[in-house]
Amino acid sequence: MANLKFDNFTGIFPRQGAKRLPLGAATVAKDCEFDSGRLHSIKGTLDVDNVDTGTTAIYKLRDKYWLTSDEDLFYVDSPVVQDSHGRVYFAGGDYPAYATDSTGYSGWSASSDIDAMARMPSLYYKLGVPAPTGAPTVTVNSLPAAEADVEALLGVSITLTDGQTISQWLKANLSKVATAYVYTFVSDYGEESAPSPVSAIYEYYDGQTKTIGLPSTGASGVPLSSGKKRIYRVATGSSSSEYLFVAEVNYSVTSYTDTTLDSQLAEPLTSTFYYPPPNDDSSTNPSGPLKSLVLHPQGFLVGHTGRTIAFSEPYLPHAWDPSNQITCPADVVGLCVFSNGILVGTTDKPYVVTGTSPSTMDIYPLESEQPCVSQRSMVEIGGSVLFASYEGLVAVSGNRSEVVTTKHFTRDQWSNYYPESIHAYTLDNRYIGFYTNSSGTVKGGFIFDVATGRFSELSFYAEAGYVNPKDDVLYLVEGTKLTKFERGTIKEYTWKSGEIRLHNSVLFQRFKIEADHTVSMRIQVDGKDYFARTVVDSDEMLLPSGMRGEYFTVEFKGKGYLDLFAIADEALELEP
Numbered sequence: 001m002a003n004l005k006f007d008n009f010t011g012i013f014p015r016q017g018a019k020r021l022p023l024g025a026a027t028v029a030k031d032c033e034f035d036s037g038r039l040h041s042i043k044g045t046l047d048v049d050n051v052d053t054g055t056t057a058i059y060k061l062r063d064k065y066w067l068t069s070d071e072d073l074f075y076v077d078s079p080v081v082q083d084s085h086g087r088v089y090f091a092g093g094d095y096p097a098y099a100t101d102s103t104g105y106s107g108w109s110a111s112s113d114i115d116a117m118a119r120m121p122s123l124y125y126k127l128g129v130p131a132p133t134g135a136p137t138v139t140v141n142s143l144p145a146a147e148a149d150v151e152a153l154l155g156v157s158i159t160l161t162d163g164q165t166i167s168q169w170l171k172a173n174l175s176k177v178a179t180a181y182v183y184t185f186v187s188d189y190g191e192e193s194a195p196s197p198v199s200a201i202y203e204y205y206d207g208q209t210k211t212i213g214l215p216s217t218g219a220s221g222v223p224l225s226s227g228k229k230r231i232y233r234v235a236t237g238s239s240s241s242e243y244l245f246v247a248e249v250n251y252s253v254t255s256y257t258d259t260t261l262d263s264q265l266a267e268p269l270t271s272t273f274y275y276p277p278p279n280d281d282s283s284t285n286p287s288g289p290l291k292s293l294v295l296h297p298q299g300f301l302v303g304h305t306g307r308t309i310a311f312s313e314p315y316l317p318h319a320w321d322p323s324n325q326i327t328c329p330a331d332v333v334g335l336c337v338f339s340n341g342i343l344v345g346t347t348d349k350p351y352v353v354t355g356t357s358p359s360t361m362d363i364y365p366l367e368s369e370q371p372c373v374s375q376r377s378m379v380e381i382g383g384s385v386l387f388a389s390y391e392g393l394v395a396v397s398g399n400r401s402e403v404v405t406t407k408h409f410t411r412d413q414w415s416n417y418y419p420e421s422i423h424a425y426t427l428d429n430r431y432i433g434f435y436t437n438s439s440g441t442v443k444g445g446f447i448f449d450v451a452t453g454r455f456s457e458l459s460f461y462a463e464a465g466y467v468n469p470k471d472d473v474l475y476l477v478e479g480t481k482l483t484k485f486e487r488g489t490i491k492e493y494t495w496k497s498g499e500i501r502l503h504n505s506v507l508f509q510r511f512k513i514e515a516d517h518t519v520s521m522r523i524q525v526d527g528k529d530y531f532a533r534t535v536v537d538s539d540e541m542l543l544p545s546g547m548r549g550e551y552f553t554v555e556f557k558g559k560g561y562l563d564l565f566a567i568a569d570e571a572l573e574l575e576p
Contacts, residue, residue: 002503002568002569003567004023004568005023006497006554006564007566008037009026009032009038010025010026010034010037010454011032012027012028012029012457013408013455014408015406015413018553019551022498023497026495026497027498029455029457029494030457030458030493031457031494033456039495039556040561041492041493042458043486043488043490043491044486044488045483045484045486045488046483046487047481047482047483048482048483048484049113050480050481051066051068051480051481055069056463058465059075059088059090060475062077065108065120065121066114067088067090067119067120067121068120069093071092072375073092073093074091074092074294075088075090076088076294079295079299079300085102085189086100086101087099089293089301089317091127091292094280095126095127095280096277096279096289096303097126098124098317099124099125103121103123104120104124105120108122114482125223126222126276127277127279127318128276128318129186129187129193129222129274130185130193130276131184131193131194131195132183132193132214132218133218134196134218135196136181136183137213138181138200138202138211139210140203140204140210141209143166143170147160153207153209154206176203176205177206177236179235180198180233181199181231181233181246182195182196182197183230184196184229184271185219185222185229185251186227186248187222187224188224192230192270193274195271206262207261210257212257213254214256225251227251229250230245231246231247231249233265235262235265244267245265245266245269246258246260273321273322274313274318275320275321276320277290278305278310278320286306287306288305290303290304290305290310291303292304292334294335294336294337294342296311297337298357299314300314300317301317302337302342304334307328307330307331307332308326309325309326309327309328309335309344309361310322310325311324311358313358314357323359324359324361326363328351329346330346330347330349331346332345332346333346333371333372334378334387336379336385336387338396341353343385345371345387347371349365349368349371350366350370350387351366352364352396366399367401368394368396370389370390370403371389371390372387372389373420374387374419374421376422376424377422379431382450384397390415392405392406392409393431393448408453408455417446418442421435421438425467425474427472427486429449429450432465433445433447434458434463445457445460445462461478463477464476465477473487490559491559493557493558493559494557495555496555499551499552502525507545507548507569508543508567508568508569509542509543509570510542510570511543511566512564512565513538513562513565514537514538514562516561517558518558519534519556519562520535520556520557521534521554521565522554523553525549525551526550554567
């Protein structure tokens with residue numbers, strides 16, 4: 001007596017070879033899920049909207065606006081708590097940028113399809129405020145001619161001796177002080193730039209007025225219609241070269257008369273190093289603009305370009321101090337925040353960046369030789385990061401990394417998934433990836449269950465995706481459709497076993513299926529069809545005589561749960 005029971009179904013393991021697979025493993029597993037070993041169908045996608053052709057990036061902002069792009073953009077919601085401007089930041093295009101509620105979504109309508117509106121955001125600005133490129137000019141104004149006016153201006157009491165002029169008295173009784181000026185730009189949204197070049201040093205009597213010229217050079221691409229200029233100067237007798245606040249004027253103002261006494265100067269300049277992030281200015285950014293953007297838990301943005309990893313100031317997304325940048329030993333491919341810090345995928349090996357502030361960040365390599373081959377493949381799942389390498393999917397947890405698909409694929413077999421093209425998302429502890437070849441003639445998707453290691457394929461392809469934390473739904477772009485993953489009708493699964501050896505002493509005569517749906521079953525012997533039937537739940541049926549050969553396979557298709565398939569040479573052997 002002999003029987004075989006399939007009651008612990010799992011996914012594909014091409015590396016093992018069809019003849020060496022354990023019972024329950026598959027050579028084909030498409031649109032399948034495995035719930036405690038039960039084989040069942042996934043649900044299909046549900047159409048929810050129409051999108052423009054060529055959409056490769058989507059992001060839902062505040063559960064209201066769908067941001068879309070035909071570039072591989074990376075979006076980050078504002079780290080500013082209760083941001084009154086409703087800003088969103090993104091990188092990966094021509095330059096890092098941001099949009100606001102008041103300017104970025106004109107033309108948006110809740111009742112219109114996404115493709116019926118202009119791509120959102122409809123208006124955006126370059127991230128950061130460039131510093132003024134021209135130094136302020138300073139003119140020390142002449143003192144009044146009348147003695148009383150000079151006394152009032154300088155706060156002194158003048159007593160002239162016979163023949164003494166006011167100028168002579170001042171020279172004999174007062175010392176001139178020296179100062180220098182800088183000024184900054186302030187955007188419509190309160191973002192202050194680094195300071196201008198320093199003016200020349202000027203001497204004057206404390207209280208003597210100065211006329212400050214304020215060029216409007218260097219601020220192209222910045223929203224300044226209601227912006228400001230802030231003027232700072234060095235205080236006389238200061239123990240440091242600190243610049244202190246003098247005044248704020250409208251951006252359009254090009255001249256200001258400074259009547260402020262040293263004792264009236266206010267807070268020091270804090271934006272000394274508030275430069276824009278790496279952008280499309282090749283003279284300062286030879287590696288080009290930021291190609292990614294992530295948000296650190298401590299409230300600062302992180303991006304990369306070339307081998308450079310850059311950090312904004314905490315809760316000041318426009319301010320990127322160049323001295324806080326880290327140079328990675330290898331070209332950076334992508335970044336992903338996880339429990340240990342920031343995982344840096346490179347063309348060489350993974351690195352981890354740790355620290356709690358931009359000025360304390362440090363980088364160290366992991367003991368792994370696995371390069372990351374696709375920035376969009378990097379996904380955080382349960383405190384770990386998974387990404388695509390040439391060898392398979394790599395998981396980094398803590399300070400350890402491993403190829404978690406080693407049992408499933410050889411390097412050549414994994415190449416059939418075109419790892420350089422993989423873009424992936426996470427839902428319910430699953431890595432959901434999509435791939436295509438360069439010509440677009442081969443497309444597909446897959447699901448890797450991180451907890452169980454089960455790998456199954458999908459029968460469809462998506463160009464982009466986004467997991468919305470508001471409703472825990474994976475939204476996908478399929479051609480010109482925006483869909484919800486696994487929210488549609490049940491799909492038909494396909495599952496095929498490995499090649500199971502037949503023995504001359506065993507002649508299988510019966511089989512039994514336990515399922516909650518009608519199952520299409522096919523048995524092949526030595527690659528040729530032997531038996532095909534549509535089977536109803538709990539059917540026990542006889543097989544045709546003559547099931548002889550070297551190997552047989554069994555394939556199932558259906559829409560529902562399949563708990564058990566048993567095959568035996570006697571009916572008694574089919575019982576649990």
